[in-house]
């Protein structure tokens with residue numbers, strides 16, 4: 454029997470104004486003059502589905518489609534500068550990025566599929582909206598009231614909590630850039646400012662980014678010392694391809710001498726909470742130690758205890774905690790005993 458489709462169930466885009474500025478400066482000017490009614494569209498691979506599902510309802514799109522990204526380069530003080538408009542295919546294929554920060558190239562390569570990566574931008578990946586089983590679908594199919602994130606007055610996964618949204622932030626590149634100590638260059642009408650990526654995510658599913666309505670990410674800077682650290686990224690997915698992560702772990706370590714003494718560590722875990730999480734305490738535990746398998750196991754346990762997983766997309770809190778521990782241990786072990794320059798692993 455054929456199901457009858459109501460108009461509210463069809464994923465049509467609502468009406469909106471559409472502008473294509475000729476520069477980033479013009480784009481933030483248009484955002485400013487819209488008074489918060491407009492939103493940037495870069496690749497549109499996250500935004501357009503969200504508009505079709507009715508979770509984002511901007512009056513106008515400021516499309517960056519006319520703008521070409523600047524090529525990645527090394528600045529005078531040795532930082533690697535990436536244009537936020539670079540596509541994930543650009544990032545994944547760039548010889549300079551593969552040489553300097555191969556984990557970023559690998560994380561970009563494991564976002565979605567090739568068609569998505571050809572359109573999706575690095576800035577859009579860092580600013581994508583949070584996800585929840587109850588959110589990322591047409592509202593017409595739910596036959597229920599709108600949740601807080603849709604502007605309603607309830608939360609389905611956490612019914613007892615008031616005005617809290619625990620939708621999960623699932624960018625693959627964000628944990629890697631956190632592990633690399635990246636700085637974001639934020640552009641607005643009043644010029645550029647630098648923001649540490651650690652301070653960019655709010656942890657509030659309702660408004661996950663510390664970004665004003667007339668601001669955009671213009672570029673990303675990776676400091677020279679991070680380019681010399683050993684790095685590793687794991688994206689755990691059930692099938693291994695074209696999927697959002699259950700958990701991702703990004704680690705950067707400075708490992709010195711034959712004793713493998715750890716001089717510096719950054720450990721970030723993605724896709725388990727409303728923002729990427731940094732394991733600050735576990736990082737302190739590992740610094741100063743000569744690295745070996747026992748340390749890897751101990752630190753992995755500490756990371757799993759420190760970062761709090763929210764159950765999401767059918768994965769329980771306990772399962773996610775276990776995944777964090779297992780993948781952190783495997784990553785650390787691979788970094789301590791590298792068989793070859795190891796930067797990325799997908800797992801199933």
Ligand SMILES: Cc1cc2nc3c(=O)[nH]c(=O)nc-3n(C[C@H](O)[C@H](O)[C@H](O)COP(=O)(O)OP(=O)(O)OC[C@H]3O[C@@H](n4cnc5c(N)ncnc54)[C@H](O)[C@@H]3O)c2cc1C
Nearest residue numbers: 495496497498499500565573574576577578580624625670
């Ligand atoms: C089938 C499918 C699979 C996917 N798989 C993955 C995956 O495995 N991993 C993953 O991380 N993501 C995944 N995504 C989500 C999304 O495609 C990516 O995150 C993508 O990188 C978003 O980039 P975009 O340029 O298309 O962003 P857009 O859709 O254009 O924008 C997304 C959001 O970011 C804002 N924005 C865009 N650029 C900027 C900027 N420079 N400054 C400030 N705000 C900005 C927009 O206003 C919007 O709110 C998937 C999406 C689809 C449809």
